[in-house]
Amino acid sequence: MQQRAMNLVLTGVTGTALAGMLVAGVAAASEDSAPEKQFLSQQAVAAQEHKTPRKHAAESGYNGAKTAEAGSKAAKAEAKPAKKGPNVLxxxxxxxxxxxxxxxxxxxxxxxxxxxxxxxxxxxxxxxxxxxxxxxxxxxxxxxxxxxxxxxxxxxxxxxxxxxxxxxxxxxxxxxxxxxxxxxxxxxxxxxxxxxxxxxxxxxxxxxxxxxxxxxx
CATH class of the missing domain: 2.40.40.10 (RlpA-like domain)
Incomplete structure (x- = not known):
């Protein structure tokens, strides 16, 4: 009886230890995979950003510069003093x-x-x-x-x-x-x-x- 009771206790302890080890292993596996998931997520964001048509932003800046330049020229043209003709008496x-x-x-x-x-x-x-x-x-x-x-x-x-x-x-x-x-x-x-x-x-x-x-x- 006494030997059987000790076996049961050892079995319980061993089961608990094994359960703890399994939980720790799962947690460790989860932690080991976390950086990979994070890296994949960052890659996805970078890939998504790479797909963004940046040339439109560049073209927008170029067109904006052209518009500003044209406006400046127009302003200068308007700012030129008009040629005064002779006075009509x-x-x-x-x-x-x-x-x-x-x-x-x-x-x-x-x-x-x-x-x-x-x-x-x-x-x-x-x-x-x-x-x-x-x-x-x-x-x-x-x-x-x-x-x-x-x-x-x-x-x-x-x-x-x-x-x-x-x-x-x-x-x-x-x-x-x-x-x-x-x-x-x-x-x-x-x-x-x-x-x-x-x-x-x-x-x-x-x-x-x-x-x-x-x-x-």
Missing amino acids: LSGKTTASYFWDDGSGVNGDTGAPAGGKPMQKGLFASPSWPMHTKVKVSYKGRSITGFVGDRGPGEPSHRGVMLDLDTYTFRYLLDGKKPASKYNAGGGEGHLKGVKWEVLSWGKGAGKKGAPRPFGS
């Missing part, structure tokens, strides 16, 4: 005719221009403005700047024709082309209605400032 519209006075006697040519400068492209005749007044004329999007170098037109100025343009200016305003000759603008037109004029500076020669007046008035 007086403006209006009139019907214009054409002439070419060079002393040849062609088409009723009365001689050299009254302003003392030879006949040339950009030389206009006014019935009243001071000689050498600087004038810009525009018609259908085309413009030429010239000066008053002669008197005229005569009687037509009493009918509202307040500018006589040189042949070249007249034809250019009409259709952008050149006249058939110095004495004939061509194009089938003798007058241009609605020509815009702008006085840019008054000349120091004889004449009257202000709105154009009919010849002799």
Whole structure:
């Protein structure tokens, strides 16, 4: 009986020890596998990060730089001082005719221009403005700047024709082309209605400032 009891005790102790050893072994195995699981997890995260399209971030930065550069250029362009054109002292519209006075006697040519400068492209005749007044004329999007170098037109100025343009200016305003000759603008037109004029500076020669007046008035 006593021997049997001791065997039972030893068996119980041995079983308990074996159970403890098994538990410890499982725990040890679990602990040994933990770093491997952790390493695998880190690899998965790294792999997932590697799949991220980083080039988009780079492209975004590149595009952002380009946009900033374009904006900077635009800002500089806007910041540039605008070119100031000449001041317009007086403006209006009139019907214009054409002439070419060079002393040849062609088409009723009365001689050299009254302003003392030879006949040339950009030389206009006014019935009243001071000689050498600087004038810009525009018609259908085309413009030429010239000066008053002669008197005229005569009687037509009493009918509202307040500018006589040189042949070249007249034809250019009409259709952008050149006249058939110095004495004939061509194009089938003798007058241009609605020509815009702008006085840019008054000349120091004889004449009257202000709105154009009919010849002799």
